[in-house]
Amino acid sequence: MGWREDIEDLPPEQRQLIEGGELSQRFAKQPLAMTHPAFIGGFYGFLVAISLMLPIGYSNGWNQDTLRDWAFLGLLLMLVVAIVGHVSLFFATILHRPPISLRRAWVFPMPFLGLSIISIFFVTGIESEISETLANGLVYLGWFLLLGPGPAYIHLSWAPRWRILCRLEEGLDPFEGRLPEPDNAVQMDESDNDMEIVIDSIEEEPPILYQSDSEE
Numbered sequence: 001m002g003w004r005e006d007i008e009d010l011p012p013e014q015r016q017l018i019e020g021g022e023l024s025q026r027f028a029k030q031p032l033a034m035t036h037p038a039f040i041g042g043f044y045g046f047l048v049a050i051s052l053m054l055p056i057g058y059s060n061g062w063n064q065d066t067l068r069d070w071a072f073l074g075l076l077l078m079l080v081v082a083i084v085g086h087v088s089l090f091f092a093t094i095l096h097r098p099p100i101s102l103r104r105a106w107v108f109p110m111p112f113l114g115l116s117i118i119s120i121f122f123v124t125g126i127e128s129e130i131s132e133t134l135a136n137g138l139v140y141l142g143w144f145l146l147l148g149p150g151p152a153y154i155h156l157s158w159a160p161r162w163r164i165l166c167r168l169e170e171g172l173d174p175f176e177g178r179l180p181e182p183d184n185a186v187q188m189d190e191s192d193n194d195m196e197i198v199i200d201s202i203e204e205e206p207p208i209l210y211q212s213d214s215e216e
Helices: 012-019 022-028 037-051 053-060 064-095 109-123 132-147 149-169 184-204
Strands: none
Touching (some): 012 022, 012 149, 022 149, 037 132, 037 149, 064 149, 109 132, 109 149
C-alpha cells in the first residue's frame, strides 16, 4: 500500500483518477497481487454462477447431473471472464489508456435485469407462448445484461487503474517516465557552492548599513 503515500503530492484530479470510485477503492485496499484483473474477472464469473444456481436447480431438479452441469457452467464463466480481464490488462498496458468511471445508475441494475430474464425462461414455459426468434433474442439479451457489466468494468476502469497502481508500487510515474530520485550528495554540493558564492560576494563588497543625509 505504499502507493497511497506517493499520490499525496499529486493534483486532486490525478488522485481521483487513480483512486476511482467506491468499488475500485475497495479493490485497491487489497494487495495488488490479489486484485489482478484476471482474478477480478474470475470472481465476477463466480458470482454469476452462484446467482444461476437456484433457477437451474429449480428447472432441472436437484440431482447430481444438474449440480455437475451447473459446476461446469460456473467454471466456464469464471474462465471466460478471467481471460477477458487478462486481455483487458494487455490492451491497457499497450495503449496506456486512463481508467474510465462507469455510471452506477446504468451498470448496477443490468445484472439483476439479466438474471430476471434468464430466470423467467428457466422456471416458466413462456418460450412456448412467443415466437422462437423473440425467445432467443430475449435470452441473448438476458445473458448480455448479466455478463456485460463485469467485463466492461474491468476493461474500462479496473485494468487501467491496476496498471497505474502497479507503476506506483514500482516507483514509476503513473502517467509517464520514471519518478526522479533526488541525489543528496549533489544537493549538498550545490548548496555548499551557493553558500561560498554568497560569502565571497559579502567579503568583496561589504553591505552599507548606514548612510547619513549628507551622503545621499
